[in-house]
Amino acid sequence: MTFFDFHTHHSLLKKSIYNLAEQEDPKSDSYFSVGIHPWNLNEEWEKEFVRVKNFSSLSNCLAIGESGFDRLWGPDLALQRKVFYEHAKLAYELQIPLILHLVKGHDLLLEYLKSEVRVPQIIWHGFNLKSHMAEQVLDFPISFSFGKAILKSDSNASHWLKKCPLDRVFFETDDSQLSIDSIYKSASVILQLSEEELTQQVRNNWNKISSRKIE
Numbered sequence: 001m002t003f004f005d006f007h008t009h010h011s012l013l014k015k016s017i018y019n020l021a022e023q024e025d026p027k028s029d030s031y032f033s034v035g036i037h038p039w040n041l042n043e044e045w046e047k048e049f050v051r052v053k054n055f056s057s058l059s060n061c062l063a064i065g066e067s068g069f070d071r072l073w074g075p076d077l078a079l080q081r082k083v084f085y086e087h088a089k090l091a092y093e094l095q096i097p098l099i100l101h102l103v104k105g106h107d108l109l110l111e112y113l114k115s116e117v118r119v120p121q122i123i124w125h126g127f128n129l130k131s132h133m134a135e136q137v138l139d140f141p142i143s144f145s146f147g148k149a150i151l152k153s154d155s156n157a158s159h160w161l162k163k164c165p166l167d168r169v170f171f172e173t174d175d176s177q178l179s180i181d182s183i184y185k186s187a188s189v190i191l192q193l194s195e196e197e198l199t200q201q202v203r204n205n206w207n208k209i210s211s212r213k214i215e
């Protein structure tokens with residue numbers, strides 16, 4: 001079985017959404033996401049954002065991002081806010097999800113959600129916080145992508161996966177060297193669903209929230 005990897009920084013032949021690196025051009029035969037990571041933000045962002053916009057119009061661009069807030073390693077918060085809002089606007093216009101990177105910025109996410117009417121579908125990637133942090137945003141169009149943290153049965157991510165509405169779940173390897181198979185296997189134990197059922201579930205989840213479908 002081929003498991004779909006919803007967020008990876010490693011170029012793969014298998015089914016995945018590859019997160020384009022800076023200055024990298026997409027390949028025509030694979031799915032990708034494009035955006036400016038908060039770590040790569042500077043005052044020149046507008047130039048880079050033109051590129052993001054151009055690539056985002058390609059039909060194999062499945063998501064915008066990763067974009068978001070990072071209080072530890074990101075630049076000035078006013079800049080992060082401005083650029084995140086632009087990414088979110090673009091994702092909304094294209095009706096494709098935004099892959100969210102969030103480090104110590106829960107309040108900034110809430111501030112955005114409460115101030116905007118046109119919120120795109122957001123996939124909070126690498127989620128590994130206490131469940132109540134996720135529960136706080138369930139009224140908004142937010143899903144969760146689970147990665148290596150669910151290999152540990154007592155992690156926050158594992159606890160939240162157990163409770164999370166099934167139609168809000170995705171899986172990823174991100175920048176790890178793990179195989180996506182190991183993530184699905186672990187999730188299948190946690191959720192007590194077969195790997196086949198899970199594969200079907202996440203594919204349906206995606207196709208419900210995005211104008212650009214996966215097979």
Ligand SMILES: [Zn+2]
Nearest residue numbers: 009066174175
């Ligand atoms: Zn990532």
